[in-house]
Amino acid sequence: MEALIELFFKTWGFGGASGVYRLSDAIWLDKVLEARQGTPVSLGTIFLHIAHQLDLPLMPVIFPTQLIMRADWLDEEMWLVNPLNGETLNEHQLQVWLKGNLGLGAELEDDDLDESENILVVRKMLDTLKAALMDEKQMEIALRASEAVLSFDPDDPYEIRDRGLIYAQLECNHIAISDLNYFVEQCPEDPVSEVIKIQIHSIELKQVTLH
Secondary structure, X not given: OHHHHHHHHHHOOOEEOOOOOOHHHHOOHXXXXXXXXXXXXHHXXXXXXXXXXXXXXXXXXXXOOOEEEEEEOOOOOEEEEOOOOOOEEOHHHHHHHHHHXXXXXXXXXXXXXXXXXXXXXXXXXXXXXXXXXXXXXXXXXXXXXXXHXXXXXXXXXXXXXXXXXXXXXXXXXXXXHHHHHHHHHHOOOOOXXXXXXXXXXXXXXXXXXXX
């Protein structure tokens, strides 16, 4: 494992995306292989694939902050690796990440380090890609990423909300309103619902103006 980490991060020079013009370029695997710069989920996916080809006992873990990699040895020692740089992670670092992401009351739980199914890793990558494409205003491709994410759970109100926001940017207002209303109906207690209601009203006003 140490030899592969040395090869991947030092010899081949894979690492975190610094100076990448578009975040999506750090997620598309062909771009990552070309530039050797990526995000935790894209670098982790490539590293895990190589590790599996070499029969190394490495597995993905979707931690609340990012994808990390976990190796379990025969002596039951757990080794956690950051796919951004190959560095070993300890519980203190993970606790700091957790508190920074979820609040000071967050505590590291055993199931935070459970192995994640490959399908969840694919979904995580698509979700990250979708968010990057939305931020870059590449809405047509973002819509395709959104539809791919929804194929895992077609009734997920948060994914339907994101699709509605994409449709709004594409000025497909009727479908956008339908998706955004679905989110408000399904998640009335979510604080974001109030913002989405304002957005729905704004789209409806735009439709009235156009007519």
